[in-house]
Amino acid sequence: EDQVTQSPEALRLQEGESSSLNCSYTVSGLRGLFWYRQDPGKGPEFLFTLYSAGEEKEKERLKATLTKKESFLHITAPKPEDSATYLCAVSSAGANSKLTFGKGITLSVRP
Amino acid sequence: SQTIHQWPATLVQPVGSPLSLECTVEGTSNPNLYWYRQAAGRGLQLLFYSIGIGQISSEVPQNLSASRPQDRQFILSSKKLLLSDSGFYLCAWSVLGSNQPQHFGDGTRLSIL
Numbered sequence: 001e002d003q004v005t006q007s008p009e010a011l012r013l014q015e016g017e018s019s020s021l022n023c024s025y026t027v028s029g030l031r032g033l034f035w036y037r038q039d040p041g042k043g044p045e046f047l048f049t050l051y052s053a054g055e056e057k058e059k060e061r062l063k064a065t066l067t068k069k070e071s072f073l074h075i076t077a078p079k080p081e082d083s084a085t086y087l088c089a090v091s092s093a094g095a096n097s098k099l100t101f102g103k104g105i106t107l108s109v110r111p
Numbered sequence: 112s113q114t115i116h117q118w119p120a121t122l123v124q125p126v127g128s129p130l131s132l133e134c135t136v137e138g139t140s141n142p143n144l145y146w147y148r149q150a151a152g153r154g155l156q157l158l159f160y161s162i163g164i165g166q167i168s169s170e171v172p173q174n175l176s177a178s179r180p181q182d183r184q185f186i187l188s189s190k191k192l193l194l195s196d197s198g199f200y201l202c203a204w205s206v207l208g209s210n211q212p213q214h215f216g217d218g219t220r221l222s223i224l
Contacts, residue, residue, distance in 0.1 A: 032210040043117075043201050043215030044155075051210060087155070091209045097143050097162075098170075099213055103154040 002027045002092050006102035013078055013109050021073040021086055021105045029093030033071050035064050036087040038104065044087055078109045113138035117202050117216035125224050130175075130189040132219050134202030137183065142204040144185040145213060146177055149199040161185060162207070197223045 003026040013019055025033065032051055036044035048057040050066040057064045061082065063074040073086055085106045089099040114137045124130060136142050146158040157170045159177035167177050174193050178186045185202055199220055203213040 032212070034212050036215075041218075041220070043203075043217045046212045046214055049210070049212050089155075089213075091211075093209065095209055097205060097207070097209045097211070098145075098157060098160060101155040103152065 002090055002095065002100040004088055004090055004100050004102035006086075006088050006105050008105060009103070010106045011108070013075075013107065015079055015109055015111050016077045018074070018076045018078070020075070021107070023071040023073070023088030023102055024069060025071070025088075025090045026069075027090050027092040027100075031091040031093055031095070033066055034089045034091070034099065035071070035073055036089065038085045038087055075107070078107075080109045080111050083107055083109045113204070113214065115202060115204055115214060115216040117200075117219055119219060120217065121220045121222075123222045123224060124192050126194055127191050130187070130192055130196070130221070132187040132200055132202075132221075134185045134187075134216060135183055136204045139183070139204070139206065141182060141207070143207060143213075144179060145203040145205075146185065146187050147201040147203065149201060149218075155201070159187070192223050194223050197221055 005024045007022045032049050035047040038044040048064040053068045055066050061076050065072045085104040087104045089101040117134050145160045147155045161167050161179045175189050201218045203215045205211045205213040
């Protein structure tokens with residue numbers, strides 16, 4: 001059974017204070033690892049897909065990286081508008097297009 | 112570009128009443144469709160998914176059912192709501208393939224009184 005664990009559960013940063021969010025996973029045959037951003041009362045918004053260890057993707061202040069056991073979402077010089085819940089999900093070879101999600105990390109950035 | 116619509120955005124229903132939540136996708140053909148429920152602190156729970164018209168797979172036995180009457184329409188239903196059915200319901204779509212991301216609607220907040 002695929003498993004995804006995200007840590008920490010919540011993170012409070014000062015504006016401009018860079019940090020990283022962790023997503024650890026256990027899957028049988030990773031097909032893709034996905035990062036989403038979710039604002040309160042809204043559906044998750046797709047950010048990145050990573051397919052193999054060593055791959056990196058960037059978007060504005062966000063950079064996602066992948067190893068064989070975990071992924072990091074690095075946030076450089078965050079702004080208050082980066083405050084949201086960040087979800088990680090995996091798809092595996094036997095999952096038939098289904099995703100397994102972590103519980104999310106709630107990020108608060110103070111001005 | 113592809114878009115996904117869910118309605119209503121919020122719904123308050125009495126216990127024992129029926130339910131129908133609708134989701135439609137535009138700009139793509141033959142999408143995979145999904146219904147999730149999100150509870151605070153518990154993450155996203157997959158309820159149903161569909162790879163085609165009339166093809167529904169249930170992930171969790173419960174008081175709900177799903178139907179796909181048209182290629183880009185997915186409906187979540189219940190004949191009699193329970194208090195435990197309260198939650199945030201999300202519809203999502205993806206293209207075929209296990210390495211493809213899912214794209215979500217803005218959800219329905221369902222409160223059972």
